Amino acid sequence: MSQTSVKFSIALILACVFMVIAPGLAAEPSTEFTTLFGKDPDVLQCLSTLQSVQGCVQEIITLFLSHQVQLLGPACCKALNEVDDKCW
Template identity: 45%
Template sequence: MVVVCVLVSANAKLPQFPIPFPFPLPFQLSPGIPRLPDVAKCWSSVMDIPGCIIEIYTSKLTGQFGHIGPSCCKAFLEAEANCLPKLPFNPLFPLKEQCSRIANTAPPTTK
């Protein structure tokens, strides 16, 4: 029991770093890809929706694209139209299909 307490105590004093994702998020491209500022700017609409990047990342990681909210899907579709043509491949094609379905069934938003 003492050993466990000592280990937990020592671990609590170590700096806590966020666990890095195993691969880049959609808006974090590898260095050397041309037009990186353009791509980051066009993904800004997705980054402005709270939790949207995590929803997209989780969907990409798990392969389950049905848990994206309507506002996140709308922002993704806007960004996809502007951003993904600039990328050498489209890793989020299933997400585009799912978000297109959500956009077609979602009630219009009023301002």
């Protein structure tokens, strides 16, 4: 599997996790994150990086559904790259 495929697979998994979390709780690390990923502050920081950009999770979902990378906005793309550098 290519590195790009791995990145997109991980982003898809993260997007699915974010869809399960209530929007009002998504801005701060909550017990849902702690339950799913433990108490590792690095992991919680990685997850919050995508949530810090408004609409980024939706852009990632749209990207996977349409297979059009150009639909990913610059702010979300930057956040996704930061997640890659810090977390994997």
